[in-house]
Amino acid sequence: MPIHQTIEGSFQLIGGNFSNAGDASIELKQKLTELGFNADIVRKAAIVTFEAEMNVIIYAAAGWLRYYITPEQLKIIVEDMGPGIEDIDLAMQDGYSTAPEWVREMGWGAGMGLPNMKKNSDVFKIDSVVGEGTTVEMIMYIQ
């Protein structure tokens, strides 16, 4: 299906809501598949949104996941109201995690979420204010 104008949408995310955790990313993945994107881009986009979605659910009070699809690129912005990140360089390191034990028991807290987002996107930006929240912006180019 050719894309002529910007296709956009958003999902609201609620902190601590593990029972639906991942549904926004799965829905976006479905949409990208229906739009006919190649499987590799769909998979990468799904991974980065899933990691960003999980961080909001694990660390923040609430947030929004927004996407903008044009013929050239897919942009994903995940913004939350939460504690923010004090040291972004440290948070970006492979394996760094402050996730508590109960989160690890659910399969999260490997400290690879932000690195996975960076690895699978063409442009990765993160901005955070302690006590206010965090915004992650990711762009994937579509050739």
Add this chain to the structure above:
Amino acid sequence: MTINTIQEILEATIVSNTEDIDTINIKGACSADLMSDVLYYSSQDFLLITSLIKPQVIRTAVIAGIKIIVFTQDKKPDKDTIELAQQKKIPLLVTSFCTYTASGKLYQAGLAGIQKK
């Protein structure tokens, strides 16, 4: 590698089946209990070996394109996890081998690991 071969090698029981189960062709595998590690090593058409029996594993499978999940140490997923797997069409196997042994057996039978990219 087909599901039949995998089931035989791991002496596994199928706890969630799908219609297209016989058409699945697994190209590689990884074993992990933390989902971001799974997402890091995942690639298309692969198999996940894990001892974590949570619905999170099914959602991760949908995201990452995991075709089959093998639960080790005889850990049986609960009803919710099985229901979600059926809804998302992800076959689930349970083996009594531990993660190390299950991985080793499949590797020895020629199923490659996912290369670090």
